[in-house]
Amino acid sequence: MIRIEHLHKIYQVAKRDITALTDINLQIEAGEVFGIIGRSGAGKSTLIRTLNLLERPTSGSIFIEDEDITQFDSANLHKLRQRVGMIFQHFNLLSAKTVAANIDWPLKVTGKYTAEQRRQRVTELLELVGLSEHRDKYPAQLSGGQKQRVGIARALANYPHLLLCDEATSALDPETTQSILRLLLDINRKLGLTIVLITHEMQIIRTICDRVAVIDDTRIVETGKVADVFLHPQHPVTQKLVAESHTFDNDANLQADQFKGKLVRLTFVGDITYQPILTNITAATQVLITILQGTISRIKDTPYGQLLVELNGSDEDIRQVFTHFDQYQIHHEVLS
Numbered sequence: 001m002i003r004i005e006h007l008h009k010i011y012q013v014a015k016r017d018i019t020a021l022t023d024i025n026l027q028i029e030a031g032e033v034f035g036i037i038g039r040s041g042a043g044k045s046t047l048i049r050t051l052n053l054l055e056r057p058t059s060g061s062i063f064i065e066d067e068d069i070t071q072f073d074s075a076n077l078h079k080l081r082q083r084v085g086m087i088f089q090h091f092n093l094l095s096a097k098t099v100a101a102n103i104d105w106p107l108k109v110t111g112k113y114t115a116e117q118r119r120q121r122v123t124e125l126l127e128l129v130g131l132s133e134h135r136d137k138y139p140a141q142l143s144g145g146q147k148q149r150v151g152i153a154r155a156l157a158n159y160p161h162l163l164l165c166d167e168a169t170s171a172l173d174p175e176t177t178q179s180i181l182r183l184l185l186d187i188n189r190k191l192g193l194t195i196v197l198i199t200h201e202m203q204i205i206r207t208i209c210d211r212v213a214v215i216d217d218t219r220i221v222e223t224g225k226v227a228d229v230f231l232h233p234q235h236p237v238t239q240k241l242v243a244e245s246h247t248f249d250n251d252a253n254l255q256a257d258q259f260k261g262k263l264v265r266l267t268f269v270g271d272i273t274y275q276p277i278l279t280n281i282t283a284a285t286q287v288l289i290t291i292l293q294g295t296i297s298r299i300k301d302t303p304y305g306q307l308l309v310e311l312n313g314s315d316e317d318i319r320q321v322f323t324h325f326d327q328y329q330i331h332h333e334v335l336s
């Protein structure tokens, strides 16, 4: 769907150069929900805005469905904007227009549809985002979550193949955030739409993304499947973002010398999460396994677990336990 090659962006402000993107290379597949995470100022908004040329790259190429959009003239650009929808943190709705008129706007500017066709399409979109009863209200009469639903309906009006989301839930409370994320996932599945979203929150990535890229100080520092990046973050920035998401209990106040056995952190992904592995291993060896801390949850649709366990037994038996972990493909890290 998208291939970004050697993308650079330098802003010029009062004759000073400000680098926002350095040598970005990324490939995003059709139908994927792809997340880009990073701290404030890392270059996220600049990156996502280059994908519909709201920002012009300084150098490099961006292929969308095999066309290099950086070469587009204004006629092509017009068509690109119809193929690529975008939603924003602060919704960017027209305050003097009703909900229906906001959604109708992008349909109207194409000049392609009759008034009746547009009315039907708006009705369909209102239904899709669950706002049928609010069609004649003005943005000021809506909650934040409802405003973003209007933003989503408007972005989908012209049947885009790609939806860009710039911190689309950052202005919303946690519960509303979840309902908007569910709507995005629903749209991704129902319409097969590719979604690229940027955020500074790992929880959002974990809830709906298939793959993620971590951007720090203008560069991509890590890319991978969400489960891999989340459970085994490589770059220090990624490790911090995961730690701050408070998904895993931190073991900071766990004193290793309080335990006489071996402390081991286990990480497992997929169906194995719901198997009685520890019971099986205990039955097969003489080792006593005590769970000290743990999380069993999901990354999008993938179950995973992370447990801190204490192993008590002879060295030989503990070696056997590790062999079992390897057989079950349970990642294990000895802490003491």
Ligand SMILES: Nc1ncnc2c1ncn2[C@@H]1O[C@H](COP(=O)(O)OP(=O)(O)O)[C@@H](O)[C@H]1O
Pocket (backbone or CB within 6 Å): 011, 012, 013, 018, 019, 020, 038, 039, 040, 041, 042, 043, 044, 045, 046, 047
């Ligand atoms: N229009 C602009 N003009 C000049 N500098 C900009 C502009 N937009 C962003 N920047 C700078 O580019 C860098 C990346 O910004 P941005 O892409 O907004 O990051 P993020 O979305 O990750 O917070 C920052 O140093 C920011 O100050």
Ligand SMILES: [Mg+2]
Pocket (backbone or CB within 6 Å): 044, 045, 046, 167
């Ligand atoms: Mg931003």
